[in-house]
Amino acid sequence: MAVDIWKASKDVTDVVTTLISSYHPDLALVSDEIAVLFREKASKSGGRVVLGKTKKAPNLLSILGGKEYKFIIELAADEWQTLDGKQQTALLDHLLCQCGVEEDEKSGGMKYSIKSPDLFFFSEELERHGNWRPSEMTEEEKQEQEDLLFES
Numbered sequence: 001m002a003v004d005i006w007k008a009s010k011d012v013t014d015v016v017t018t019l020i021s022s023y024h025p026d027l028a029l030v031s032d033e034i035a036v037l038f039r040e041k042a043s044k045s046g047g048r049v050v051l052g053k054t055k056k057a058p059n060l061l062s063i064l065g066g067k068e069y070k071f072i073i074e075l076a077a078d079e080w081q082t083l084d085g086k087q088q089t090a091l092l093d094h095l096l097c098q099c100g101v102e103e104d105e106k107s108g109g110m111k112y113s114i115k116s117p118d119l120f121f122f123s124e125e126l127e128r129h130g131n132w133r134p135s136e137m138t139e140e141e142k143q144e145q146e147d148l149l150f151e152s
Contacts, residue, residue, distance in 0.1 A: 008036040008075065012092075016073070019093050026101050030112075033070040034099070035061070042076030051079050051091055054098040056112055070112045071099045 013036050020031045027034070035057060042049045057069035073095045080088065100113035119131065 004040040005037055005074075008038055012036055012075075012088075015089055015092055016096065019089070019096055023093065024096050024099070027096065027099055029110075030070045030099075030101060033057075033068055034096075035069050035072045037072060037074050038077040038080065039074055040077055042079045049076070049079060051076055051083075052095050054095045054114060056114060070101075 016034065016036055017031060020027045042051065044050060052073065052075045055072045055074065057072050061072070062068045073092070075091070075095075080091075083091065097117070098115050100111075100115040102111050102113075103109070104111045119133070121131075
């Protein structure tokens with residue numbers, strides 16, 4: 001069964017551009033090389049709905065598209081329409097955080113990668129123990145983060 005996929009509208013790509021200029025300076029040079037697409041229906045992973053994915057763009061896309069792409073952000077259209085504006089922006093920000101761009105010290109060229117999130121918890125684990133993993137955050141910063149998580 002084929003899944004319909006289409007380019008995101010200008011209002012969505014404008015949010016991506018704003019997020020890059022505000023929070024992702026490392027992506028500024030490749031902001032025009034990030035394809036933002038919608039797929040008709042969300043997929044599932046581990047029984048959970050996947051709101052969106054970030055992938056490295058395959059070389060084939062650049063050949064067929066006539067434009068050099070580095071990343072693809074794919075959003076689930078059926079789920080996107082259920083999110084409010086803040087949630088949509090947060091989802092786009094989350095997906096942009098996964099885009100890794102760094103200079104290769106040996107060659108001087110750029111390297112592109114998909115980064116994993118810094119935090120990975122089960123909700124029940126987080127409820128029972130908070131952010132228990134060692135990090136470079138101070139105790140005060142950890143407490144502020146936990147207060148924000150449990151505020152709602």
